[in-house]
Structures are given as structure tokens and as C-alpha cells.
Amino acid sequence: MSQAEGPAVEVSEEVLEALRGASRVVALTGAGMSAESGVPTFRDAQSGLWEQFDPSQLATPEAWRADPPFVWAWYAWRVGLVRSVQPNPGHCALAELADLREVAVVTQNIDDLHERAGSTVLAHVHGSLLDFRCMDCGAPYDGEIEVPTEPVERLDPPTCPECQGDIRPGVVWFGEELPRAAFDDAVAALEALGPGDVCLVVGTSGIVYPAAGLPAVALSAGATVVEVNPQETDVSDMCHLHVRDTAARVLPTLVERVRSG
Known part of the structure; x- marks a missing residue:
């Protein structure tokens, strides 16, 4: 059974009518969307060698x-974990929605699954794991990256060709500004x-600020805010409508219904 299969998704007529009538859609996506592709969440990436370490001890300047x-x-x-998985039907559905409506994708996720599904991402608000740059001079780096097949305790980072500094991932670390x-x-x-x-607020828990405050901006602008998440979250009270199911199941249904009118 694929990720999108299972019992039929129940989507209210209110949600369908909101999307059918929209000219513009902004999709705010979080970790729940990538988790459906098999990408470990930030803390789930602690396994094997890394179990004894708090992620916050590894993700700081x-x-x-x-x-x-x-x-x-x-x-x-x-990086190897992200490269080993594929976009799920939710990612693909958002890319297809852009053929029907003006769509802007804003993601808290640091992977490239939206891009690989065909979406143009307006903003990676927490940076991108694959957007490497020099720690010293900030120059972007697009050279080869050695990716271990198993966790190793130490691995020398690549060297910046501009200043000989160390190359770092393009993620936002604790203590850094977005x-x-x-x-x-x-x-x-x-x-x-x-x-x-x-x-559309998709797969985000709403506990990490300032990104968690973005749905309130849409609310103030007068847009209809629709949450897609199996559980109630800290941003549920900012949303007019809710679909309590996963992105990989809900979004393909929504896009199909919008396309069919």
C-alpha cells in the first residue's frame, strides 16, 4: 500500500470551495510533510552513533x-538520508496545484523534496541542508560532498576554494537569525x-517561532487559512478550516477535486 492509499480522505465542501475560489495559494509546510517521505525529523535523526547527543549540541555555531x-x-x-528518499504524493500535488493556481511554497524543511517534486520554493525559512557555504567568507559551495553510508564520528568538511575556510551546511543553527x-x-x-x-498550513507543529507566527499573517490579510495535519497543533486556532489527515493523502485529493471543478 502506498503512502497515499487507505480509506477515502474526507474533505469538507468548505475546504474544497475555498480552494476552488482562490486565485492565489501560499503553502506553509513543516516537518510532517517530509516525514511522510521517510525523512527523519530533527530529533529522529539521532540514531546509532548519535543517540547519546542532543541535537541542540550539534546544531550551534x-x-x-x-x-x-x-x-x-x-x-x-x-544529506545521505535526504538523498535516499523521494517526494511523496503531497509534494507532487503541490507542484501540480501550481498549474491551476498561483502558488507560493514557504517551507520550514531543510530538504529539497519540494524542488524535486517540481515546485519552485519561494522561501526556506530555516535554510537548506543542501545549500552549502563557507563558514568564514560565506561564499556558496557547489562542489562534491562526501556522504558516509554509515554514521561516522568525524569527517573533515570540504575546503572553501575562495578563502580555504571550512564549508558548512546552509541550515539555521540555534542562536542564528533566520x-x-x-x-x-x-x-x-x-x-x-x-x-x-x-x-495551506501543512504538517507543521507550530512550536518553532518566528515561523509559527506566519499563519497569523495570512489571517490578518483576510485569507482563508486551512490546516492539513492529523493532529491539533499550536497553530490550529489560527486556522479557519482543518483537515485531520496527512499531506500525502489530503493534497492529491484536493488538487484532483480542484482540477475537476
Whole structure:
């Protein structure tokens, strides 16, 4: 049985009518969406060698300065985890929705599954695991990355060809600011929504700020805010409508119904 199979998804007529009537859609996606592809969430990535370490001990500038090969080894392993999985039907459905409506994708996820499904991502508000750059000079790096097949304790990061500094992942670490341009783009897209437009809040727990406050921007703009999540979350009270099921099951149904009218 595939990820999207199972009992029929129940989607209210209110949700369908909101999407059918929308000219613009902003999709805010979180970890639950990637988890359906088999990408471990931040804390689930602690296994084997890494079980004894708190992720917050590995995801800080201080940890990097103390031991770059140690931190890089964890991220290089995570790169391999992301590359080993595929976009799920939810990712693909959002890409298809862009053929029917104006769609902006804003994601808290650091993987590239939206892009691989065919979406253009407006903003990675927590950065991207695969957007490597130099820790010292900030120059982007698109060279080869050694990816271990099994977790290793230390792995030397690549060297920046510009300044010989260490290459780091493009994620936002604890204690770092969100990428300002990405966050500003997300807010601008939400503020541009109006009555009749839709904000889809998909697979996000709503516990990490400031990204968790983005649905409120859509709410203030007058858009209809629709949550797609199996459970109630900390942003449920910011949403007009709720579909209590997974993205991989709900989004293909929504897009099919919108296409058929």
C-alpha cells in the first residue's frame, strides 16, 4: 500500500470551495510533510552513533567552532538520508496545484523534496541542508560532498576554494537569525493574500517561532487559512478550516477535486 492509499480522505465542501475560489495559494509546510517521505525529523535523526547527543549540541555555531569534523559528520550523514528518499504524493500535488493556481511554497524543511517534486520554493525559512557555504567568507559551495553510508564520528568538511575556510551546511543553527530575505519573502507573499485566497498550513507543529507566527499573517490579510495535519497543533486556532489527515493523502485529493471543478 502506498503512502497515499487507505480509506477515502474526507474533505469538507468548505475546504474544497475555498480552494476552488482562490486565485492565489501560499503553502506553509513543516516537518510532517517530509516525514511522510521517510525523512527523519530533527530529533529522529539521532540514531546509532548519535543517540547519546542532543541535537541542540550539534546544531550551534559553538559546536561547530569546537569541533567542525564532528558536526560535519552528522550533517553529511543527514544529506545521505535526504538523498535516499523521494517526494511523496503531497509534494507532487503541490507542484501540480501550481498549474491551476498561483502558488507560493514557504517551507520550514531543510530538504529539497519540494524542488524535486517540481515546485519552485519561494522561501526556506530555516535554510537548506543542501545549500552549502563557507563558514568564514560565506561564499556558496557547489562542489562534491562526501556522504558516509554509515554514521561516522568525524569527517573533515570540504575546503572553501575562495578563502580555504571550512564549508558548512546552509541550515539555521540555534542562536542564528533566520535568513532575512527568505523570511521577508514569506511575509510579503502572505500579506499579498486577500479575501478569497488560501493559506495551506501543512504538517507543521507550530512550536518553532518566528515561523509559527506566519499563519497569523495570512489571517490578518483576510485569507482563508486551512490546516492539513492529523493532529491539533499550536497553530490550529489560527486556522479557519482543518483537515485531520496527512499531506500525502489530503493534497492529491484536493488538487484532483480542484482540477475537476
